[in-house]
Amino acid sequence: MTQVRKIKVKLQRFDPNISAPDFSEYEVPVEPGSSVMNVLTYIYENIDSSIAYYTSCRIGKCLGCDMGINGTVDYACTTPVPVDDDLTITPLPEYVRVKDVTINRARPKRPTGKKPVIA
Numbered sequence: 299m300t301q302v303r304k305i306k307v308k309l310q311r312f313d314p315n316i317s318a319p320d321f322s323e324y325e326v327p328v329e330p331g332s333s334v335m336n337v338l339t340y341i342y343e344n345i346d347s348s349i350a351y352y353t354s355c356r357i358g359k360c361l362g363c364d365m366g367i368n369g370t371v372d373y374a375c376t377t378p379v380p381v382d383d384d385l386t387i388t389p390l391p392e393y394v395r396v397k398d399v400t401i402n403r404a405r406p407k408r409p410t411g412k413k414p415v416i417a
């Protein structure tokens with residue numbers, strides 16, 4: 299039998315036409331081994347279809363889903379949900395934001411060659 303637990307997810311929201319960045323909170327059931335991408339997909343499909351996030355390969359190959367996950371930069375599709383913790387998801391701060399945690403990779407805010415850092 300699979301153990302499902304509920305976690306609190308804080309997702310940074312941003313719409314350039316409406317407001318400054320803010321957080322939305324969601325309660326999401328997760329199974330052991332769930333990825334951060336599974337959580338985002340659950341929110342999109344079951345709670346709030348207005349969230350925006352990047353997804354493509356879902357296996358860590360396209361390298362497009364990197365974001366801030368509990369204060370570190372990692373890929374949402376290959377990062378498991380923390381076992382004993384809630385989840386805070388933010389966009390990469392070095393790029394111009396498009397919406398929520400999606401970014402414009404063609405428009406870095408930092409000089410190229412510098413490692414991304416979550417503030």
Ligand code: FES
Nearest residue numbers: 356358361363375
């Ligand atoms: S969706 Fe391709 S690396 Fe995560």
